[in-house]
Every structure is written in C-alpha cells, then in structure tokens.
Amino acid sequence: MASAPRKVLITTRLFDDAAARLLASRGLSVVPSGLPPDALDTHMPDADLHALLDGASGWIVGQRAVTRDILAAHPGLTVIARRGVGYDRVDVAAARDLGRVVTIAAGANDPAVADHTLALMLAVLRRLRASAAAIAAGDWRVVSGFDLTGKTVGLVGLGRIGRAVARRLAGFDVRVLATTRTPDPSLPGIAYVSLPRLLAESDVVSLHAPLVPETRHLIDAAALAGMKRGAVLVNTSRGGLVDDAALLAALEAGHLAGAGLDVFEAEADPALQGVAQRLAARSDVEATAHAAGSSREGLERGNLIAAQCVLAVLEGAALPDGCLIADGRQGTHAGQGG
Template identity: 45%
Template sequence: MQPKIVVYKALPQDILEDLRRHAQVVVLAPDPGQDREALTEALGDALVDADGAIGASVKIAPATIARATRLKAISTISVGVDNFDLADLTRRGIVLAHTPDVLTESTADTVFALVLSTARRVVELAEWVKAGRWKGSIGPEHYGVDVHGKTLGIVGLGRIGGALARRAALGFDMRVLYTNRHANEPAERAYGARRVELGELLAQSDFVCLQVPLTPQTRHMIGAAQLAAMKRSAILINASRGAIVDEAALIAALADGTIAGAGLDVFEHEPLAPESKLLTMHNVVALPHIGSATHETRYAMARCAARNLLDALAGRLTHNVANPEVLTR
C-alpha cells in the first residue's frame, strides 16, 4: 500500500506528479482569506491518517500532530525549523527533513543586496526619483556611504554566513569579523575572517549581519544594549529570523540615531503590519522575507524537500535531517 502524503504548500506541478507516482497525495488548499489558525486546524485534521507531510510557513505544534499516529516524516521547504517542536517530533519518532544547502547562495545574495541598498540608500532615492523630486544634482543630504573596504561583522558563520564572507572579502575588499560557536577555519584561511566575541564585533563593524537560527538562546539576542554598543554609523542587517532582534528596541535605536540604519528581510511578526513604525523610517529597507525567493532556488528547495520526504518514508534518508537522533532509535 502506498503511503499517504499531505501537501500543505503549493508545489510545482512536475514535483507534485512525482510524489503522486510514489504515494497517495492529499493537497491541502487553503480557502481564500483563511487565517493561520483555521489552516493549522485543517492541517491537523488532514494528518490524522497520514504517513508524511511536506510544506512550509505553517507552525506545527505538538497539538497539531497529536492525532497523527501514523506520521513518520515531515519535510519542510526551508532551512529554518523554528516552526516545529524538535524534541516532540523526536519523542514521537518523526523525522524532520529540511533544505539547508540549496538556498545558500540566493540568500547570501539577498543579504548583500540589503548591505548595498542600505549603504547607498537605493530604495529611498529610487522612490525620491519616482516621486518627481529629482530637480538637479544631488548634494550631501542624499549621499550614502561606501561598502568596499569597510568592516562586516557576521553573527553566525555557517553556510550562508560563509557565502556572505566570500562576497564581502573577495568582491568588496571588506574586513570580516565573525562570532560563532566554533571557529570556521576555512573562512579564516580563504577570506581572512577573524573570530571575535560579540561585543567586539558590534563595536568594530560598519555592517552587522545576523545569520543565526532562531532558538531560545538567540531570541532577542540583539536588544537595546547590543544596539547601543554598535557604531552610530553602523547598519544592522537581518535576513535570518525576525525575533532575533528586539524590534521595539530597534525602532527606538533607529529613531534616536543610536545606529544609522537597518536592512530587514524578516520581522518579529510576519507579514509586517502596515502601521509598523519601521515603514515610516527613511533609514530602513524592509523586504517581504525574500531571502531564497528566486524561481531557481524555490524550485530546487521544493525538489529537495520532495526527495527528502520520499527517502524518509522509505527509511533511506541519512542527510538533511534536523533531528538526526531519531534515525538511531
């Protein structure tokens, strides 16, 4: 008998058809305007007799899968796994697969785009031109700051952080500082990256880029004290998870000039509320969580996630597992 798979995010048609060749597939199609709570409830109902699930952008709490006694594997189309309770999944013997490699380069592109666009005020000045306000040569009030030759501080030098360090050091002759649980010796050799404590990184960096996963330990790791430790000319870049930054503290720091600006692809609550003060600030570039959002990368992520799920259900998945300890049970 073929396993039953619940698909809770739209997949490319060819990938969906490939899944259908190997499993009974149920596509959970949200109703227009359906809120997250209703979608989560519908997912819980669909998973009751499912063997596997594939999707993204939905929080799957223990209560969601409480009745899913057949569930063997979930494959998330993302690298981040903060939508899941890993300990609970492991206790239940459920494999959680993710896609950590295929989005590295496109996400690093997005991060560096935020560096450039905040430093050179690209979004702000593009809107200024579109508004018909360009009447002559620009003056110092519209100048940005250089990126080349500056110091880039990377909090979390993993795959994406390493790709960012390569762009910075080799492409823009930047000095790279980083904090990490462990030394990244390849990055130190190839890009001259230097491992320092967070305090030193904040004090010396012209651009501080956050590239850590969201965990209880990293939630609000950047708050008022950390922002105050940065240069007044510094720019904060966050394309990892919004809750790593205390958003209220960031708004205050941007408003009073504690730091010069911020480039943000993620927020504490998404989508960002239209009334957010961040949207009124000229020194903020705000993007709608587009880190990996290219046609090529999103397709590759979906393909990888589908393969992960089929391999997990067949008992042959040995990589891309967020809770590898479940494989040894």
C-alpha cells in the same frame, strides 16, 4: 487487492510540479492544501488541517506550527519536512517522543539568502529607497550614500549562509569580522572576535544565527548601543534575534544609519505588527517579507530536497546531508545548520 498509495500533504506555498511528480513517480499520493496560491498554511482552520492530515504518512509544511497535539492526533504521520532550514515552529521534542522524523531542506536557499543579504547591505548603504522616493516626487537631486568597499562587515554566525555571504564579500575589499563557535579555516581573511568587539568595530552587522532560547534578542538595546554610531544592521536570519522595538528606537535616535530587514518579530507575535510597520515605513530601512530564500531557483531546490527527504524516510533510504533534525525512530536529534 492493492493497498492505497501513501499520502503526502503539501501545505507550503509554490510547490512546483517537478517536485510533485517526483513523489508521484514513487507511488505516493500528493495532496495539496487547497489554499489560494498567495495564502500561508497558517490561515488554514484547524479542522481543515486535521481532515487533510487524516491518513497522511508525510507532510511538507510551510509556516504552520507543528504541535504535539497535531502529531498525537495523527499517529500515521511519519515524516514532517520543512522546505526551508528553520524549524522553530516544529515541536521537535514532541516529534522525537512520538517516533516521528523531522527534516529541513539544508542548503536549498543558501545562495538566495546570501545574495539577498548583499542586496540589502548595498540598498541601505546607497540609499536606494530614498533616491527612488525623491525621483517619484519629482526631486532629481542626488541622494548621496556610502560605499561598501573599504568597510568593516561583521558576521554574527558562520554557518552555511554566513560562509556564503563571506565568500561574496571577498569581491568588495572589506574587512570581515566574525563571531562563531566554529571558525572555518577554509575562509581566508576573517578575524574571529567576540560579539561586543564585532559590534563596536563593524560598519555593517549581518546576522546569520539560528533562533534558539540563547539567541533570542541577541541584538537588544544594550547590543545596539554597543554598535558603532552610523552602522547598518542586516537581518536575513530570524526575527527574534533582534528586539525590533529597540532597533526602532536606535534608528529614531540616529544612532544607526539604517537597517536591512527580511525578518521581523511580528511574524511570530502579531502584537508587534505596529513596530514592524513603523520600521518598514522608514526611508532608512529596506524591508522584505521573509523573502530572502524565495528566489525561483531557491524554492525549486527546497521543494526537491523536501520531496527527497520524504521519500528517503518512507523508503528507508539515507537522507540528504544535513537534513535530519530529529529521528524518533532511533531516538536521535541533530542540530540546525546556519
């Protein structure tokens, strides 16, 4: 008698049919979360999640925290795959200790996030929000903004997305500064400087660093005070990199000209929801809800890579490049790309 197919739970939003068909074509049973299309898996009650994970070999996860308790309760859960590149909500140490594999969809959303970063830079500098609001109120006077061309742009972090942003900036005749542990000689025209110098000299500061204990509140009140007066801050990386309350204070004081924010501390700390709302309500802030990587193409790439990672682990094949974060079967642990 044939054994039942191995089960893969999908709790990430907008998991497309092509990725699901790939899993099914290799004999896996694809189990959806049952949540409404617009609901995050963070909304799923614990009891429902545990019922769905019962007997699962793989889990393609969205924003849900993957804790030691969840992993311990499901010993047959072999691989936890993130559709994105962040894994700060996954207890990687627990996964490694319990013999599980954790993967990310490396490279899937690089083009989308880089495009979104440039969109935020331009929208803040050209005051698109203020202009649209004026027209909506019947005021057709010109709202004057600033060029990106000729400015100094500072990139904090130069991983995959930081490099993609640098390549896009090449068409704007800007001076590019970067602070990174790993300079990239393949990118011409970048000056590598310390973070204090980058903050002091940049007209636009764009964050592309992972969120780890050492980078939490990398941009705090002191760092914001060290930025050039009238500069713009863009964050499409992780909310915890910026002290949002300090950023709000810097904007209210007129020290910064604006901010482009795709991520907020409130995503991980509901107590800061009020700060996020006050930031998003400002006419000098362009805000999106962690949507930079969620272009249609970016989501499709991420779904496909996550599915490929699950298949590779369950079939004993090689993982796609850059996707392995932890492999408890071998006691190895790889770092996060940017």
